[in-house]
Amino acid sequence: MSWLYLGIAVIFEITVAIAAGKAAGFTNLRWTIATLVSGGIATYFLSLALLTFDVGVGYAIWTSVAGVGIVLLGALLFHQRLDWRKALGIAVVVGGVVGLQLSGVA
Known part of the structure; x- marks a missing residue:
């Protein structure tokens, strides 16, 4: 279940980046x-996923996968x-x- 939580966190983190770009400061x-x-x-x-993941590992996966998603969506959509x-x-x-x-995480 922690991977599902982490995946949802990644999707919303990508949404944050796109929305922040449109928020115009x-x-x-x-x-x-x-x-x-x-x-x-x-x-x-993310906090739900971190109940299972080590904090450093979970956070690193969250930010890196979201970062890749943002770059790919930037290329595709913008x-x-x-x-x-x-x-x-x-x-x-x-x-x-x-x-x-x-x-050996989760």
């Missing part, structure tokens, strides 16, 4: 509310450039997450 009320509510939900589900350096960075992050998983 918290001047757009709707996107500001979306940012804050998504952040609260992401943190709540036509941001995804070059070989970003792809290499994503591969390194994925390798790190796999390494954390192989370390």
